[in-house]
Amino acid sequence: MKNKHMKIGVVAPSFKVPLIEFQLGIERIREEGFSVQVHPQCKQSQWYFAGTDEERAKAFFEYAMDPGLRAIWYARGGYGAGRLLSHLDRLTKMHGLPPRKLLLGFSDATAMHEYVKNRWGWHTLHSPMPGLRSFCALKSSEWQAILGFLRGEKITNPWGPKPLKFQDGAPSRDVVGELVGGNLTVVTSLVGTPYAVDARGKIVFFEDVDEALYRIDRMVQQLLDSKALEGAKAIVLGNFLSCRDPVPLVLGVKPTAKNMMRMIRSPKKNELVRLRKRLVADKAIREIFERLGRELKIPVAYGLPVGHGPEKTPLPLGAKYRLGRDGALTLLQWEWTDARK
Incomplete structure (x- = not known):
């Protein structure tokens, strides 16, 4: 399948997305010829999340149900995916199973990987995410492996010949x-x-x-x-x-009656040693x-x-x-x- 025929959706089920890094990451994916559709929810903010639980779950499920998207790429990790799983249960019960797709991401995406694999029968790839600054600094071999997997190429060990x-x-x-x-x-x-x-x-x-x-x-x-x-x-x-x-720092010398309170409250650096x-x-x-x-x-x-x-x-x-x-x-x-x- 040629890249121009593959449409990728990007959602942010976890932490708030840094927009400049995210834009650079999306541009890198598009430069490879993929059609990328970014959900407006990626710009949302609620506490440290990219929107409320309901907004994030709804956005993810909306793209999950979109038959035109072949893959969904996690914008970034952090924390928050675990809060969405029961919401996705309810949405699935209401609207049925989404069509099979590939989910890319890692870190907090682990919870979503397990969910979509077991509940929806999706494919999952532990992969860097476009909302991270490091995404644009990936080694060529790492980037080519991601693209190869995304395209469905047969790759047996992109981690190289060095044995574990x-x-x-x-x-x-x-x-x-x-x-x-x-x-x-x-x-x-x-x-x-x-x-x-x-x-x-x-x-x-x-x-x-x-x-x-x-x-x-x-x-x-x-x-x-x-x-x-x-x-x-x-x-x-x-x-x-x-x-x-x-390793905590502890008193290295026993205080005298005169300096005990000072050493307990505000010990000097030379009065402290590592516990172990x-x-x-x-x-x-x-x-x-x-x-x-x-x-x-x-x-x-x-x-x-x-x-x-x-x-x-x-x-x-x-x-x-x-x-x-x-x-x-x-x-x-x-x-x-x-x-x-």
Whole structure:
């Protein structure tokens, strides 16, 4: 299918959209020959959202029902998609199932990916979004992979030939299954809801950004205790950008009776020390998930260049993959590309 025959709709189900960055991103998509239709809702503002829950849900459903649109691209992430899911349930009950499309986005879009895949039978692509400044600075290989997937081209491993590494030893055999997941925070937030990720028989992918290590550990513990990942076949880790270990400063010397109140209220820098050694983030994250893998008795692979950065390779979700014993992750089958033959 030629680009000029493909019409893409853009909506903003989450945070308010930065208009200059957004305009630049839309121009980049149009330069590739795609017809892009931007919903007026993208300019709305309510608190930190791009409009009220009702406005955002209505806009998304309106474009979902439009038979002329083949794909919907998330404007930007942030937070807010989870607030729309029950609204979409009601709209679907009132108006019926939307025609199948491709949804592109990531981060907070994880909630919407799961929803449209499971409720509407849509195809989903973990992909950078036009409302982010980094969208216009994507590497050529990343951009071409996004375009290739959008056009329905057969691409087996756009993340390159470098194999993933296993945290606690390679599996005894290749792992084959559907790949699901996305942003760790969003996946965890869906636990206990009707919209939770079903991990049974699946390879589960995680990435995140700007999270403290103890929060990542807490989310992983919640996934474990809730049995949300019961029956999963493997875990694959993408990028965890700017995740850190905040170490509190404490008094390094005992105050005297004379200066006790001053040191407690306003200690000088040279009177404070770190409570403990700061953890190396990447290593600590791998060890957090290693514990999860051991509890679930499944392999944990890391090093997939997908997420908030520095690499932003696109990743089809809901597609069939093979995670080889050698660490190679290969896309075997994706209905979106099969349907584009």
